[in-house]
Amino acid sequence: MAATGAQAANGKTSCGSASWYALKSKTASGEMMNPAAMTAAHKTLPLGSRVKVTNLNNSRTVVVRINDRGPFVKGRMIDLSKGAAQKLGFVGAGHARVQIEPADGSGTRSCA
Template sequence: MKVCHPYLIAGLVLLFIQLNLNALSQQVEKGKASYYSDQFNGRKTASGEVFDNNKMTAAHRTHPFGTQLKVTNLKNNRSVVVTVNDRGPWKHDRVVDVTKAAAKELGFVAEGIAEVSVEVYQPSVPPAEPAENKVASSLFEVNLIPVSGSGFGVQVGAFQQIDNLFTELLRIEKKYGHKPMVHVAKVNGERYYRIIIGPYESREKAERKLEKYKKDGLDGFIIDLKELE
């Protein structure tokens, strides 16, 4: 009997794991979501982090810790981005457990359970501009003004390259007449510069603006700016 080399076996196992992770990252799950009760505050999650019901985190059975998931309430179309730091849910008809803070944003605290879709969050990058629309200069004037984390914003893009970020900021400012905000974040270990338009004093106003931006080809979602502090 021919015995496979251990390195070959290890390589095949790693390939199998990678293929499974790739498939998982493209999957959209649908099912029920529930949220944690306050009695879990201060306890350690499966990842070792201390649980905080005021943060945007979640429990999922298979996604690696640190994965960011976009959870959408199918009843009202509200979405949030949460980070996986725990395992569960353990009821067979549930696909994700979120914190109470996330449940509030999704609008199902009173009901306790909601029908949702769950997918790996991929920062949206607008399509490349035609050459004639690109900014010719590589020299920019930057005015940095700290913004208080209150109200709501609409995230319309995320970039890793500074020059692409500046080009999109100028395009948005020219089109809508006001300067968007930038938030620096790490997504699955990668640094991204998020473009956020706002702030708006209520979620309802932000949702109305989001509908307008979508008609203009800018996809995005609502962010509670308090969560970015």
């Protein structure tokens, strides 16, 4: 059974840098990477968990499912699919400062 966003993030909200990626390979969950899907890679959140990601520059939000591991670039907290990055409005920039919280909105704080 997949963890819910609240279980995955333990009710915590975190802030940091996000980037996007669009590979044509299998993800850590075993499924093929779909650049148009609302998915993401995170180092520690359980595969299958859902989190709400907010672009702190424009307040756009998207809910993504964690299906891969990463990012492997120092200082990055989450790698989003290209589709998720498009909805958040940062494909051109390549990265953005984001807030990540449980998809059910039960986060304990917000980013400054």
